[in-house]
Amino acid sequence: MPTETSPVSPAVRVGNLALKNPILTASGTFGYGLEFAPYGDLKSLGGIIVKGLSLKPRLGNPMPRLAETPCGMLNAIGLQNIGVEAFLQDKLPALPHQEVPVIANLYACDADEFAALGGILARAEGIAAIEVNVSCPNVASGGILFGQDPIQAARVTEAVKKQAGETPVWVKLTPNVSDIAAVARAVEKAGADALCCINTLPGMAVDLERRTPRLANVIGGLSGPAIKPVALRCVWEVARAVKIPVIGVGGISSARDVLEFILAGATAVQVGTANFMRPDAAFAMAAALPAAMQALGISSLEELRGQLKV
Amino acid sequence: MPTETSPVSPAVRVGNLALKNPILTASGTFGYGLEFAPYGDLKSLGGIIVKGLSLKPRLGNPMPRLAETPCGMLNAIGLQNIGVEAFLQDKLPALPHQEVPVIANLYACDADEFAALGGILARAEGIAAIEVNVSCPNVASGGILFGQDPIQAARVTEAVKKQAGETPVWVKLTPNVSDIAAVARAVEKAGADALCCINTLPGMAVDLERRTPRLANVIGGLSGPAIKPVALRCVWEVARAVKIPVIGVGGISSARDVLEFILAGATAVQVGTANFMRPDAAFAMAAALPAAMQALGISSLEELRGQLKV
Amino acid sequence: MAQALLKASCHDAPVLENRLLGSGPAAGGIWKLVLDFPGWTLWRPGQFVMLRPGSFGQELIWGRPISIGDYQNGQLTLYILNTGRGTEKLAALTPGETCTVWGPLGNGFAQEKSASTLMLCGGIGIAPFVGYTHAHPAPEKLTLLFGHRLPLDSYPWDAFSSISARGYLEQGPADLQEFITAMREAMVTTAAEKGLVLSCGPLPFLRTVQRLAKETGARTQLSLENRMGCGVGACLGCVAEDDQGKRVQTCSRGPVFWSTKITV
Amino acid sequence: MAQALLKASCHDAPVLENRLLGSGPAAGGIWKLVLDFPGWTLWRPGQFVMLRPGSFGQELIWGRPISIGDYQNGQLTLYILNTGRGTEKLAALTPGETCTVWGPLGNGFAQEKSASTLMLCGGIGIAPFVGYTHAHPAPEKLTLLFGHRLPLDSYPWDAFSSISARGYLEQGPADLQEFITAMREAMVTTAAEKGLVLSCGPLPFLRTVQRLAKETGARTQLSLENRMGCGVGACLGCVAEDDQGKRVQTCSRGPVFWSTKITV
Numbered sequence A, B: 001m002p003t004e005t006s007p008v009s010p011a012v013r014v015g016n017l018a019l020k021n022p023i024l025t026a027s028g029t030f031g032y033g034l035e036f037a038p039y040g041d042l043k044s045l046g047g048i049i050v051k052g053l054s055l056k057p058r059l060g061n062p063m064p065r066l067a068e069t070p071c072g073m074l075n076a077i078g079l080q081n082i083g084v085e086a087f088l089q090d091k092l093p094a095l096p097h098q099e100v101p102v103i104a105n106l107y108a109c110d111a112d113e114f115a116a117l118g119g120i121l122a123r124a125e126g127i128a129a130i131e132v133n134v135s136c137p138n139v140a141s142g143g144i145l146f147g148q149d150p151i152q153a154a155r156v157t158e159a160v161k162k163q164a165g166e167t168p169v170w171v172k173l174t175p176n177v178s179d180i181a182a183v184a185r186a187v188e189k190a191g192a193d194a195l196c197c198i199n200t201l202p203g204m205a206v207d208l209e210r211r212t213p214r215l216a217n218v219i220g221g222l223s224g225p226a227i228k229p230v231a232l233r234c235v236w237e238v239a240r241a242v243k244i245p246v247i248g249v250g251g252i253s254s255a256r257d258v259l260e261f262i263l264a265g266a267t268a269v270q271v272g273t274a275n276f277m278r279p280d281a282a283f284a285m286a287a288a289l290p291a292a293m294q295a296l297g298i299s300s301l302e303e304l305r306g307q308l309k310v
Numbered sequence C, D: 001m002a003q004a005l006l007k008a009s010c011h012d013a014p015v016l017e018n019r020l021l022g023s024g025p026a027a028g029g030i031w032k033l034v035l036d037f038p039g040w041t042l043w044r045p046g047q048f049v050m051l052r053p054g055s056f057g058q059e060l061i062w063g064r065p066i067s068i069g070d071y072q073n074g075q076l077t078l079y080i081l082n083t084g085r086g087t088e089k090l091a092a093l094t095p096g097e098t099c100t101v102w103g104p105l106g107n108g109f110a111q112e113k114s115a116s117t118l119m120l121c122g123g124i125g126i127a128p129f130v131g132y133t134h135a136h137p138a139p140e141k142l143t144l145l146f147g148h149r150l151p152l153d154s155y156p157w158d159a160f161s162s163i164s165a166r167g168y169l170e171q172g173p174a175d176l177q178e179f180i181t182a183m184r185e186a187m188v189t190t191a192a193e194k195g196l197v198l199s200c201g202p203l204p205f206l207r208t209v210q211r212l213a214k215e216t217g218a219r220t221q222l223s224l225e226n227r228m229g230c231g232v233g234a235c236l237g238c239v240a241e242d243d244q245g246k247r248v249q250t251c252s253r254g255p256v257f258w259s260t261k262i263t264v
């Protein structure tokens, strides 16, 4: 006897990668995934993007590394991570990567290192996609970030693509540019399979009494609800500029926020700082999404994506 | 008989212009000044920067033009203004410009128009300085903002400078660039007397139910406490890059915020969105500043400016 | 006109009373908020205040515009529909707390002592007519027609017990039609008497009134409820288009406009 | 060790009680907050929870880490010093409201039944020792030395009435010296007895304890109060440097560390 099932499906595809829902966890805000296992079923997420990985373990920046700001926060963690090998050996096997796509975020300081990392991860079992973080200073060109220069961003993309084989390569853009659409187009042309918008905005906070910056690194990355309008604008601009899928990230903290990004043109989203507001945030959003879709009268996200009337 | 007076003085100089305190009102958030007269003594402010003026009156953008966002707001007013002539005839004479510096903010779409506006305002009695808003699309170069290109920003600065005579020319920078320090250096070289950081960040908000943008213009400018960390970072980067005074603006809503910007290197500040949080905000900050300075153990702002220990 | 009235001020006003009217649920209900706000010498019904409670923190930026319900002996009475994030926080105010208030703002309704005056309102648009009725020197000249969705005891309905007032509960399209027909008839009569029509309510309601005003030729004022940033004429976020194609601030040049002079 | 304990959960917990201890002013005072939070089967004194009341809205991002004061019959008792924007909102919670809570988090203090155990605390660092004392199988083995600035009745001082406990009111440098001397003497004794020293308090206090631990050779644990983002080991915002030069999360690998293994 057939049972009545709700016709609402939050499933999406990012290129070839099928996700049971559009909710991914943003790199650096969900640890290596297992930290959040007590608070929800990891398998209920669309995917897990792990903390940025580098070839060698990194200590990251000195403390303090965090500051709270109005509706947001600054971080200058500085890519502390256990290194790609330790991740593949110790962390990945413990994740339910057969049932939930695990996406590796990678960080390097030159194109060769990016390529090497991409190769290692693409060959690893259980990595569904690679997210390239181009918000790092290009040492060779005097500190400007790879992601701030269309040519450099494209070069890194190509380098990783060459090593990645069948594994999709996503590129995560920085909002701190004059024209994010130009970077997006360059990276698309270089072969990226999807674009993630946005990384944090450079910001700063100070301690008046001590006359010091609140972050040892002086400048950190602003994230959280405060930046949602900027992220939404970037998604909109990028989605109109490219044909590949766009993944929205920045200040998303409710199922309605998820839908707003999809309306602006995103195919999927990432939940970052909201994971700190409560550790079950991403799980709760995944659980709430079908009802939120129903309330809007849609049964698939396809019906909403990019449907903004302007 | 000499009376005991507090040795604390919030007075500052922006180049040749002496201000009784560093608190200016940000353009577009304080009308033509008189709107706020019921809520405080205009003469108690460091200065009044009026709504952006153009050669001819402008209608601005269609409605809706405002949206509230977490700890911030978006606006797409689109430079509705009565035009420079009506301002000089009807508004300026009613302001106590002998006792409080009135600064004209100006907006144009090409360098010639900027120069013409600069000339008119410089010749007018009662304008203490000119603030050039370079966050407008350069029609000739396909929509990129003047302020996003160091060369274009410098060209506009030079054009206004040539017409401005003795009247100081301030240039207000947009944060929506890869390298704000580069723009700042170019504008300094072009003769600017001070730099104002920052204008709003491009952002967007949507209405899920209606599937429309919340602003008729789709994209608007993000302001308010949400952007304070970005503004503080820009002030810090620019103050280290140039020798001319820097005026901080972005999310300032208390006397302590004022001092934070001065610590980061600002000479003066502008209060914008906080004027909407309560109409006596700028007056209250000016009144609270001496006590806040005393609490920090300083008697002049000189002692604090740029003294961040890094 | 407005200029002379604008002796506005901004204070943190103590809450004297705040209670839900009627017996419905708090969300979507109407609260009567009374604030201690002495000092106004002049105000005019149809003017409004901006309210910003401390609980907005830095998260909600703008004050919320609320019509002056009534003002007597330094006490400011407001009627607030709990409809969103901001009004929810206003509804949560308790006696002893304070709330930042600035006003009186805007121009207010016309008052013509000897003209028969028809007040038309929808929903919370009833609020300014409490004070209007109270302040009017010739209440026998006043008639009120009120379209509403909540039961009458959720509104300050008893303020109209001494005038000719009728409520139209809207439960379906037929009710709405009845209300519109009643408004039209009353406007025809008022027009014939060279009387005054004053209206306040949501946008679709105002559009209907404007159409009826055109059809009946009644001298009609509309009170607009545009979203506001500053409330004082500075941000240009609340503008409406006037009959000259100019964009005028609803907060400082309105919220009350002659129906023939404004596009809604 | 920590792994086995981590049966953490996240709930919106109803407030059962929240009151200011002692008779001082609310700002700078200590609040006893009791939450209805059933479900833990295992927890260890020295562990903590993250608290995030609804009043944080989106403005204050992070939960605030608060030591488990005590946990009995599904009731979670916390002692909160009202010291800033976040703890002020915690102090304002009233019975009937809920507060988001996740935990138990971190590792907790060592417990050695037969070892004489010296508890050293400064200020609100007293909180975890309430539950520690309560849960200890041999309270006669326990001694507590407490440096404080508020009167004793502002703290959960009566929790220590059945053990050897002494308070040192810090009003000036001489008082501080007396406290430090007392701590040193007690640590010397504890070291001689191969006992355990546990400490919790502000950073300068912990630095002193670490120095004394080195000088006296006492086996000493420090509970660190680093600023936290997530509380669950994910954000890497709370790290401290261990004796290997590695950066370890205070929240998930601490907050309790052996004094010899961590840099404070």
Ligand SMILES: Cc1cc2nc3c(=O)[nH]c(=O)nc-3n(C[C@H](O)[C@H](O)[C@H](O)COP(=O)(O)OP(=O)(O)OC[C@H]3O[C@@H](n4cnc5c(N)ncnc54)[C@H](O)[C@@H]3O)c2cc1C
Residues within 6 Å of the ligand: C048, C064, C065, C066, C067, C068, C079, C080, C081, C082, C083, C084, C085, C086, C087, C088, C124, C127, C128, C224, C225, C226, C227, C228, C255
């Ligand atoms: C001059 C004037 C007088 C008013 N008088 C009263 C009054 O006496 N009593 C009363 O309850 N309300 C009155 N309002 C409406 C009131 O200001 C809004 O309901 C309120 O601002 C909504 O704020 P919110 O944060 O609760 O809603 P939000 O969360 O901001 O939004 C909730 C919903 O309300 C809509 N909304 C937001 N602002 C307005 C607005 N200004 N007008 C209409 N809809 C809006 C939004 O589009 C959204 O659909 C008046 C408005 C104006 C302009």
Ligand SMILES: Cc1cc2nc3c(=O)[nH]c(=O)nc-3n(C[C@H](O)[C@H](O)[C@H](O)COP(=O)(O)OP(=O)(O)OC[C@H]3O[C@@H](n4cnc5c(N)ncnc54)[C@H](O)[C@@H]3O)c2cc1C
Residues within 6 Å of the ligand: D048, D064, D065, D066, D067, D068, D079, D080, D081, D082, D083, D084, D085, D086, D087, D088, D124, D127, D128, D224, D225, D226, D227, D228, D255
């Ligand atoms: C494991 C752990 C257990 C704790 N247990 C308790 C407890 O039982 N009771 C209690 O009252 N407090 C406890 N604290 C400290 C408490 O978390 C902070 O006082 C609180 O987070 C301050 O938040 P706020 O928003 O009020 O202060 P803010 O406005 O954020 O800051 C106010 C001041 O407090 C300082 N501060 C902020 N966070 C911390 C922090 N985590 N530790 C120390 N100082 C900080 C700031 O630098 C600032 O000077 C504990 C902290 C940790 C890490």
Ligand SMILES: Cc1cc2nc3c(=O)[nH]c(=O)nc-3n(C[C@H](O)[C@H](O)[C@H](O)COP(=O)(O)O)c2cc1C
Residues within 6 Å of the ligand: A026, A027, A028, A029, A051, A052, A053, A075, A077, A079, A105, A133, A172, A198, A199, A200, A222, A223, A224, A225, A227, A249, A250, A251, A252, A270, A271, A272, A273, A274, D235
């Ligand atoms: C503590 C922290 C660490 C982060 N680490 C990384 C990282 O390693 N790699 C990366 O690409 N982005 C990193 N990010 C950026 C987030 O993935 C995300 O792009 C950003 O925070 C905006 O989303 P949000 O507002 O939802 O947090 C980090 C963000 C935070 C807050």
Ligand SMILES: Cc1cc2nc3c(=O)[nH]c(=O)nc-3n(C[C@H](O)[C@H](O)[C@H](O)COP(=O)(O)O)c2cc1C
Residues within 6 Å of the ligand: B026, B027, B028, B029, B051, B052, B053, B075, B077, B079, B105, B133, B172, B198, B199, B200, B222, B223, B224, B225, B227, B249, B250, B251, B252, B270, B271, B272, B273, B274, C235
């Ligand atoms: C409603 C509104 C109108 C504005 N109009 C102008 C303008 O005409 N010219 C200009 O240079 N900046 C304009 N700005 C930008 C502000 O002057 C200021 O740079 C920005 O809002 C950041 O400061 P804040 O966060 O304190 O508001 C406007 C901002 C707002 C909110």
Ligand code: FES
Residues within 6 Å of the ligand: C227, C228, C229, C230, C231, C232, C233, C234, C235, C236, C237, C238, C239, C249, C250, C251, C252
């Ligand atoms: S609300 Fe700002 S001009 Fe009317």
Ligand code: FES
Residues within 6 Å of the ligand: D227, D228, D229, D230, D231, D232, D233, D234, D235, D236, D237, D238, D239, D249, D250, D251, D252
């Ligand atoms: S607080 Fe996030 S890792 Fe410890």
